[in-house]
Amino acid sequence: MSVDKGIFHDKQRDTYDFHESAATPWRSDDEVERYVPTHCCYCGVQCGMNLKVAGGKVVGVEPRYDFPVNRGMLCPKGTTVYQTVNHPDRLTSPLMRRNGKNSPLEPVSWDEALDTIARRFRAIQGEHGKDAVAVYSGSSMTNEKCYLMGKFARVGLETRHCDYNGRLCMSSATGANDRSLGIDRAANPISDMLHSDVIFVIGANVGECFPIVTSWLWQARDRGAKLIVADPRQTPIARTADVFLPLRSGTDSALLNAMLHVVLREGLVDEEFIASRTTGWDEVKALVEQYPPERVAKVCGLRAETIIEAARLYGGAKAAMLYTARGLEHQSKGVDNGVAAVNLALATGNFGRPGAGYMTLTGQGNGQGGREMGQKASQLPGEREIENPEDRAYIASVWGIDEKDMPHAGYAATLMIPAMERGEIRSCFMICSNPMVSLPDQHTTERALRALDFFVVCDFFFSETCELADVVLPGNVWCEDEGTSTNLEGRVIKYNQAVDPPPGARRDWEIVCELARRLGKGQYFPYQSAREIFDELRVATKGAKADYFGITYEKIDRQNGVFWPCPTEEDPGTPRLYEDRFGFADGKARFHPITYLPPAEEPDAEYPLVLTTGRVIYHYLSGNQTRRTPFLLEEAPYPWVEIHERTAEQLGISDNDWVTVRTRRGEMTVPALVVKSIRPDTVFIPYHYGHSQAANILTNPVLEPMNKIPEYKVCAASVTKAVHKPDWAEGVDPARLRAARGRRRRLPSTGESQGPAVR
Numbered sequence: 108m109s110v111d112k113g114i115f116h117d118k119q120r121d122t123y124d125f126h127e128s129a130a131t132p133w134r135s136d137d138e139v140e141r142y143v144p145t146h147c148c149y150c151g152v153q154c155g156m157n158l159k160v161a162g163g164k165v166v167g168v169e170p171r172y173d174f175p176v177n178r179g180m181l182c183p184k185g186t187t188v189y190q191t192v193n194h195p196d197r198l199t200s201p202l203m204r205r206n207g208k209n210s211p212l213e214p215v216s217w218d219e220a221l222d223t224i225a226r227r228f229r230a231i232q233g234e235h236g237k238d239a240v241a242v243y244s245g246s247s248m249t250n251e252k253c254y255l256m257g258k259f260a261r262v263g264l265e266t267r268h269c270d271y272n273g274r275l276c277m278s279s280a281t282g283a284n285d286r287s288l289g290i291d292r293a294a295n296p297i298s299d300m301l302h303s304d305v306i307f308v309i310g311a312n313v314g315e316c317f318p319i320v321t322s323w324l325w326q327a328r329d330r331g332a333k334l335i336v337a338d339p340r341q342t343p344i345a346r347t348a349d350v351f352l353p354l355r356s357g358t359d360s361a362l363l364n365a366m367l368h369v370v371l372r373e374g375l376v377d378e379e380f381i382a383s384r385t386t387g388w389d390e391v392k393a394l395v396e397q398y399p400p401e402r403v404a405k406v407c408g409l410r411a412e413t414i415i416e417a418a419r420l421y422g423g424a425k426a427a428m429l430y431t432a433r434g435l436e437h438q439s440k441g442v443d444n445g446v447a448a449v450n451l452a453l454a455t456g457n458f459g460r461p462g463a464g465y466m467t468l469t470g471q472g473n474g475q476g477g478r479e480m481g482q483k484a485s486q487l488p489g490e491r492e493i494e495n496p497e498d499r500a501y502i503a504s505v506w507g508i509d510e511k512d513m514p515h516a517g518y519a520a521t522l523m524i525p526a527m528e529r530g531e532i533r534s535c536f537m538i539c540s541n542p543m544v545s546l547p548d549q550h551t552t553e554r555a556l557r558a559l560d561f562f563v564v565c566d567f568f569f570s571e572t573c574e575l576a577d578v579v580l581p582g583n584v585w586c587e588d589e590g591t592s593t594n595l596e597g598r599v600i601k602y603n604q605a606v607d608p609p610p611g612a613r614r615d616w617e618i619v620c621e622l623a624r625r626l627g628k629g630q631y632f633p634y635q636s637a638r639e640i641f642d643e644l645r646v647a648t649k650g651a652k653a654d655y656f657g658i659t660y661e662k663i664d665r666q667n668g669v670f671w672p673c674p675t676e677e678d679p680g681t682p683r684l685y686e687d688r689f690g691f692a693d694g695k696a697r698f699h700p701i702t703y704l705p706p707a708e709e710p711d712a713e714y715p716l717v718l719t720t721g722r723v724i725y726h727y728l729s730g731n732q733t734r735r736t737p738f739l740l741e742e743a744p745y746p747w748v749e750i751h752e753r754t755a756e757q758l759g760i761s762d763n764d765w766v767t768v769r770t771r772r773g774e775m776t777v778p779a780l781v782v783k784s785i786r787p788d789t790v791f792i793p794y795h796y797g798h799s800q801a802a803n804i805l806t807n808p809v810l811e812p813m814n815k816i817p818e819y820k821v822c823a824a825s826v827t828k829a830v831h832k833p834d835w836a837e838g839v840d841p842a843r844l845r846a847a848r849g850r851r852r853r854l855p856s857t858g859e860s861q862g863p864a865v866r
């Protein structure tokens with residue numbers, strides 16, 4: 108049969124075939140009993156997926172075509188996440204050390220575990236005060252659970268110390284959003300990108316960390332959008348950029364000020380927008396005059412012409428989008444950097460229109476909702492403030508407590524560690540976090556967690572942090588419960604339950620409510636379902652900045668997600684912010700002058716290189732889930748250090764050599780991946796691994812002064828050929844890693860200003 112007469116050209120057959128195959132699924136799907144529409148639980152994109160269920164188990168996944176963000180696509184993590192559900196490593200019994208710190212963790216009944224926790228918490232609080240027990244929560248959980256954790260801390264435990272892992276993630280972004288724009292949310296939906304003629308990505312590895320956003324970027328490129336990327340590494344999207352700025356880590360605000368300098372010098376500012384919609388421009392204008400690109404180029408290790416080119420491109424756009432992420436935010440100047448980025452967008456009038464905006468790419472699955480549900484140290488639900496008398500009074504009334512009994516602000520997660528070391532915090536309830544991989548300066552973190560009198564961790568897989576716990580509680584994975592999550596656009600979506608937790612494990616919210624009952628606070632936690640928690644959080648956020656009151660489970664299903672703020676059930680939600688006004692009382696955005704300050708630690712003779720850390724596509728965060736997924740582990744089985752070939756040559760290091768990376772905090776030995784895609788003065792280690800493979804052995808725990816995020820992206824380091832292989836080297840063939848990481852990529856020449864490889 109000739110092809111052109113075949114079924115592909117026969118409209119009717121085509122249609123018929125489609126229906127037939129939908130009605131009669133592929134053989135491998137014969138057994139599938141149900142397709143449960145839900146979302147991927149990993150990154151903030153929250154792609155839509157159908158989980159395939161058979162015999163009470165999740166057996167597979169397919170992408171959802173009807174969810175507008177991913178439209179039939181999933182990344183390698185999304186296609187394999189279902190494999191965590193029936194995983195043989197699932198925790199299915201509480202574990203407890205019955206006879207003190209030196210006794211083993213052994214399986215115990217739920218009653219014994221929960222009674223012990225309640226008894227120990229009460230004893231410790233009786234002896235040392237309520238604030239001696241802290242809650243350390245996470246943002247990879249539903250809004251319902253994040254809300255519950257904030258309430259559990261303040262009402263169940265009556266402690267002021269409640270914070271979460273978003274402190275390590277979104278707190279610089281929050282600082283910048285709050286200071287400059289007045290609302291802590293992305294300004295635009297992802298689809299706005301298709302209306303942009305210039306897209307500027309600074310400090311975000313979109314290709315590996317938000318893979319499905321990349322497809323929007325390509326569509327925008329197909330429509331002619333120009334791309335500017337600023338990153339010390341040539342990431343996958345940087346390879347295609349029109350202008351690539353391989354800046355030195357920690358110099359972002361200098362670059363952004365210089366770009367604004369050029370925009371100003373060349374008359375590209377939007378005077379009308381500045382006059383009608385902002386305040387504070389004069390100070391910023393005066394400041395950026397001192398940042399000519401010719402001077403800044405030296406600071407950033409760039410060529411002045413490239414900075415000028417980027418500024419002209421961005422400033423000349425009709426509609427430009429600016430994306431930032433942790434590259435710019437994981438710094439001791441992270442809030443300043445974010446503010447400097449917003450300054451540039453404000454000065455060019457890039458807000459509140461299709462294709463014009465600013466978006467900090469929110470990382471964790473519910474990194475948006477998790478930062479507004481009241482589990483932060485100084486926050487109450489809806490982005491309300493715990494020190495604001497009206498907010499306190501309102502939430503106290505929703506919770507049915509006396510305002511006087513509402514604790515005040517407590518420590519940020521990163522400040523809990525020194526407080527544990529000091530013996531001020533003596534016990535901790537931790538859920539959905541793995542600080543024994545994720546916190547900087549692991550040696551100090553370990554000392555602090557070991558110093559606790561009593562440490563409880565709730566997880567579904569035994570993590571590096573569980574190893575230090577006195578009690579481990581087996582919780583649920585995302586598809587064993589229902590609830591909502593708010594994606595990186597501010598779109599509230601819904602997870603649907605596919606299966607029950609395995610026998611022995613329980614739903615997180617049921618565990619926390621049961622614990623509250625045993626602490627004598629059961630009347631405040633009467634929930635029978637996640638939906639009941641959601642209904643309460645709708646009321647708790649009513650009238651607040653992050654207003655969820657008009658959002659219902661049914662409306663989310665109907666609309667494929669609802670963007671907050673959504674004050675009434677009739678309101679369809681708000682995909683694009685700042686069309687008419689910004690989030691402050693006067694409706695105007697705020698310019699703030701940002702003086703460039705160098706990172707806390709700069710290279711010197713002993714530590715001549717800059718170490719930066721981050722992600723690869725195959726692993727998610729601390730890797731506790733993805734390192735258990737065979738395909739993902741095979742692709743990235745252990746950490747490595749990326750080092751420029753010129754630097755490697757100077758140091759006598761070849762590809763695949765074992766090398767020791769040292770900083771003032773510690774050292775680790777990993778294989779060298781010699782590349783051309785990184786600045787010669789910089790090295791990079793992915794952070795998804797634990798124990799002696801944890802990049803955070805090396806990182807600097809210095810904090811951003813306002814919002815307390817660690818400087819994961821910059822510290823001084825040295826690299827030498829290893830004398831000894833690490834404890835995990837046996838059977839490891841670094842050449843396999845090279846194969847998995849693909850061929851060497853080349854960083855385009857940026858001229859001499861990149862400086863000598865090793866200073």
Ligand SMILES: Nc1nc2c(c(=O)[nH]1)N[C@H]1C(S)=C(S)[C@@H](COP(=O)(O)OP(=O)(O)OC[C@H]3O[C@@H](n4cnc5c(=O)[nH]c(N)nc54)[C@H](O)[C@@H]3O)O[C@H]1N2
Pocket residue numbers: 150151276309310311312313315316317337338339340342355356357358359432433434435469470471472474719720721722723724725726727728729820821
């Ligand atoms: N595959 C995967 N995807 C993820 C995650 C994951 O663990 N794995 N995690 C999710 C989460 S929680 C988050 S927060 C996001 C993070 O998403 P990203 O912020 O995009 O990821 P990172 O790898 O942390 O850092 C981004 C880039 O910053 C660059 N960089 C380093 N130092 C600097 C600097 O000083 N200035 C600038 N401009 N750039 C710098 C790095 O080279 C890196 O390419 O990803 C989300 N998506």
Ligand SMILES: Nc1nc2c(c(=O)[nH]1)N[C@H]1C(S)=C(S)[C@@H](COP(=O)(O)OP(=O)(O)OC[C@H]3O[C@@H](n4cnc5c(=O)[nH]c(N)nc54)[C@H](O)[C@@H]3O)O[C@H]1N2
Pocket residue numbers: 245247248249272273275276277433437470471538539540541542544545546547565566567568570582583584585615720721722727728729730731732794802803806819
């Ligand atoms: N060096 C360096 N360090 C970093 C970063 C970096 O770029 N460089 N990035 C930082 C960033 S942006 C982030 S977000 C943090 C993340 O740091 P962490 O929050 O510590 O890492 P996770 O892997 O998210 O930890 C979540 C844990 O909870 C479990 N878990 C997941 N979902 C649930 C749930 O619904 N219920 C329960 N009970 N458990 C659950 C997982 O199995 C895992 O063990 O790491 C930070 N650390």
Ligand code: SF4
Pocket residue numbers: 147148149150151152153154177180181182183184185186316317318319320
């Ligand atoms: S892009 Fe993010 S949400 Fe989408 S499949 Fe990948 S990890 Fe999951």
Ligand SMILES: [Mo]
Pocket residue numbers: 275276277470471
């Ligand atoms: Mo994150």
